[in-house]
Amino acid sequence: MKLYEICFSPTGGTKKVADMIAKELSEDFQFIDLTDPSADFSDSVISGDDVAVIAVPSYGGRVPAVAAARLAHIKGSGARAVLVCVYGNRAYEDTLTELEDIATASDFKVIGAVAAIAEHSIARQFAKGRPDTEDTQELSLFGKKILEKIRSGATDSPVIPGNRPYKEIGGGGMVPAPTHDCVKCGLCARKCPVQAIDLKDPAIVDGGKCISCMRCVSNCPKSARKVNNAMLSAVAGMLSKVCTERKQCELYL
Numbered sequence: 001m002k003l004y005e006i007c008f009s010p011t012g013g014t015k016k017v018a019d020m021i022a023k024e025l026s027e028d029f030q031f032i033d034l035t036d037p038s039a040d041f042s043d044s045v046i047s048g049d050d051v052a053v054i055a056v057p058s059y060g061g062r063v064p065a066v067a068a069a070r071l072a073h074i075k076g077s078g079a080r081a082v083l084v085c086v087y088g089n090r091a092y093e094d095t096l097t098e099l100e101d102i103a104t105a106s107d108f109k110v111i112g113a114v115a116a117i118a119e120h121s122i123a124r125q126f127a128k129g130r131p132d133t134e135d136t137q138e139l140s141l142f143g144k145k146i147l148e149k150i151r152s153g154a155t156d157s158p159v160i161p162g163n164r165p166y167k168e169i170g171g172g173g174m175v176p177a178p179t180h181d182c183v184k185c186g187l188c189a190r191k192c193p194v195q196a197i198d199l200k201d202p203a204i205v206d207g208g209k210c211i212s213c214m215r216c217v218s219n220c221p222k223s224a225r226k227v228n229n230a231m232l233s234a235v236a237g238m239l240s241k242v243c244t245e246r247k248q249c250e251l252y253l
């Protein structure tokens with residue numbers, strides 16, 4: 001059995017959680033980075049006796065559309081899959097259900113699913129420091145239980161929460177822009193998962209392509225990329241009502 005970690009993680013929270021699960025399943029794994037806009041995902045060869053940890057963040061209770069599209073190119077060949085959805089302590093709604101449908105359509109056999117919490121990548125005061133020590137212990141235990149199921153040879157699929165049809169895709173429009181501290185190093189443009197930022201002039205952003213993933217904000221070595229303050233305060237105000245109470249990690253096996 002070979003382990004794959006197939007992950008879309010613009011600001012690293014999803015990857016942290018996926019790594020915690022993956023390292024319980026195998027000492028080493030092959031990483032497939034769904035944020036890489038230049039990768040040809042149909043090149044990934046996964047065979048029937050492999051296992052994949054497929055991890056995405058929740059965006060508005062859904063799988064980020066670009067992650068869904070890239071994932072659809074990977075052929076599962078009947079390999080077992082453990083789905084991971086990471087969210088910012090509001091809710092993940094239909095993310096796991098949608099991910100289950102995408103994985104199944106790509107010929108993966110879903111044997112488990114995890115929902116976990118990481119710092120909210122837009123309003124970073126929510127779920128700050130998560131996954132924390134308590135999450136780490138819980139996720140390590142989840143990983144051990146998943147490994148037991150893999151070793152038992154069981155391939156039944158758990159009942160995963162969520163609705164079909166899924167929630168409508170909403171939100172968007174939070175397009176980060178450079179501040180006066182920008183030195184035009186171009187890192188944001190090179191690392192943008194959807195190539196929305198102009199390589200020569202990072203002030204030029206294709207708003208139609210930007211998915212508001214906040215990678216450019218979190219990656220900037222000069223902290224010189226920001227979203228509009230008024231917009232951010234409005235979002236934080238809305239989230240404070242629904243994000244404050246601590247949500248727990250969940251395992252579906």
Ligand SMILES: Cc1cc2nc3c(=O)[nH]c(=O)nc-3n(C[C@H](O)[C@H](O)[C@H](O)COP(=O)(O)O)c2cc1C
Nearest residue numbers: 009010011012013014057060061088090091120121
């Ligand atoms: C565009 C966007 C939409 C989001 N929507 C939700 C949401 O519906 N519920 C939630 O709890 N967190 C939401 N979040 C927070 C992310 O799911 C969370 O911060 C996640 O850890 C980000 O993953 P990453 O660090 O791998 O980029 C959203 C973040 C972004 C950027």
